Amino acid sequence: MKVLRANLTHDTATYEDVPEPWRRYGGRALVARFLLDEVPPACDPLGPHNKLIFAPGLLVGHMLSSCDRISVGGKSPLTGGIKESNAGGTTGLKMVWLRLHSLIVEGGPPPDGGWRLLYIDENGARLEDAADLVGLGLKDTAARLIDRYHKKIGISAIGPAGERLYQTAGITHIDQDRNLTRISARGGLGAVMGSKRLKAIVFDVSRSNRPPLADPDAFRDASKRYLRALQEHPQTSQVYTFYGTAAMVKMCNSLGGIPTRNFSAGQFEDAERISGETIHDLNQARGGEVAHACMPGCIIRCSNIYAGPDGETLVTPLEYETIGLMGSNLGINDPDVIARLNDTANDLGMDTIDTGAALGVAAEAGLFPFGDAAGALALMDEVRHGTPAGRIIAGGAALAGKVLGIRRVPVVKNQAMSAYDPRAIKGTGVTYATSPQGADHTAGLTIRANVNHIDPAGQAALSRTVQYNMAGYDSLGACTMGASAFALDPAMVPDLINGQYGWGVGSGYLAELGRETILLEREFNRAAGFTPADDRLPEWMTEEALPPLDTVFDVPAVELDALHDG
Amino acid sequence: MTAEGPVVRVTVRLYSVLRHREGRIVDRLALDLPPGSRAGDVVRLLAIDPRLEPLLAVNDELATEATPLADGDRLAIIPSVAGG
DSSP states (O other), rough: OOEEEEEEETTEEEEEEOOGGGGTTHHHHHHHHHHHHHTTSOOOOTTTTEEEEEHHHHOTTTTTTOOEEEEEEEEETSSSSSEEEEESSSSHHHHHHHTTEEEESSSSSSSTTEEEEEEEEEEEEEEOOGGGGTTTOOHEEEEEEEESSTTOEEEEEEEHHTTTTTTOOEEEOOOSSOOEEEEOOOHHHHHHHHHHEEEEEEEEOOOOOOOOOSHHHHHHHHHHHHHHHHSSSSSIIIIIHHHHGGHHHHHHHTOOOOOBBBTSSSSTTGGGGGSSHHHHHHHHTOEEEEEEOOSTTTOOBBBEEEOOTTTSESSSOOOOOOHHHHHHGGGGGOOOHHHHHHHHHHHBOOHHHHHHHHHHHHHHHSSSSSHHHHHHHHHHHHHHHTOOHHHHHHHHHHHHHHHEOOOOEEEOTEEEEESSSSSSHHHHHHHHHHOOSSSSSTTTOOTTSSTTTTOOHHHHHHHHHHHHHHHHHHTTTTTGGGHHHHHHTHHHHHHHHHHOOOOOOTTTTHHHHHHHHHHHHHHHHTTTTTTTGGGSSSGGGGTTTTTTTBBBBOHHHHHHHHHTTO | OSSSSSSSSEEEEOOOGGGGEEEEEEEEEEEEEEETTTTHHHHHHTTOOGGGOOOOEETTEHHHHHHOOTTTTTEEEOOOOOOO
């Protein structure tokens, strides 16, 4: 395995040996180690000293179900701190098949000020001119690159949002069905890539080239146990397959925690109209795909391809966080409208969570009425065209609140909350507050836990456990959907790691890896200027009761401060 | 379903995979239950897989298996999911 370093300032792409301290890291853990080793914490996130890293998780490369995720990391222009954002698609798999431990993108812009494409195949890597791709949405970018190379390439790219340095810009990865829609969405990493004037990366490897195994029999045995657990568990074999993450709409609404009209309520009167059940039935009747794999080899297939009334694809995928932030949060009850908002964000290469939260703030400020589909779509059109109003939305919810004079802004560390109001799901509120990543739906959701979610007692300990586990999974390249299978057998993860690498890790490996990762991330954030004051929910959430449960966020600050130091 | 003697009639709303019954989609069931029945009795009557860890709500209020059911109540049974 090698590290590939693309330096945009020097227009070079060179291979290096993997540094010894990085060998046992992948995914999110590698992002943290890398940033501490190579990125000055106080640097300008959009300047030449910030770097991006593409880091496949430790288990990536075998097409093991739900375990081929790619982590992208760098200093976030949105939060000013560390950012890791992971996604499905084929980038992780193709990188490992190209024997890339990681890919670093640094420097920039190029000496001629132009845009570049990084092309990688088994013979090497080179930076090419990308002038013809500039300004293209991601659908056209994918079509042009597939036409130029072939239909089996992997692609990671930015859309116009990244080119324009929008703080909601992500980096999007193609899936095996040539949809360029699997996005490392959070924290504005697309703007970092745009600041270096790198439009796209092409991974050209078609044949399977799985990494060697230290103990093939042990790996195969653990893989079989894992697959059997996925196939036998009704959640991974049925609920997620048929309803995907949209099944959360009814659950979160019942718990009083679905964001509604800019987080002013926790239950949406039209939740049934945007529920997983409604979307499943509509999509099935229209001939869409209710079960779609975002990664090759995934047997859960929690994603979907959502069809419009004419049977043509409206968006892929349509998932819970977007339904919450671009649906109930805007008072919008039409799945087709949510899908159109989502599709625009996808094509521009934007985070639907922060964009949806910014639209909610804009609605509260009176830019359009809640529930006004045409108004929301018109504002998204301004985002597409880069008008001043559109750029306010594209700057994310925190920026929109400042510009528009709105105090009810659902952010932590400037990053928008996902579709769980932390006053009703308090463990998730603890995660939002204390994760080094800012408010983030992948950092440790607690809604599944069998606890009283509005009782502040015990939420900090619950959040800590989930945060460690999630940071561990994100370092393995494992999707949270597979976690229910891993949780059934604590030996499964260590057995897979030992089968692949022969490291002899023990039963506590996952949580230890996660804890170590979070402590590294906190070290970076401290050096970047973060203090305990940054580990708080917005003050209004501690004062303004959320209807209908009439509850505020009341986990004591002392518990937040002690969470990662205990 | 019917029961001998006095009954409470409950409307059960099924979500996600619980709607898939005998090859078709069934969103609602009307059940006649013995007086004194609780939400957990319906969960057991419908043989719901405990691994789905269903969330229960009676008349849109969160409930537990011990929540008593009265005539005309609406019971929602929602399989748990982990996140988006």
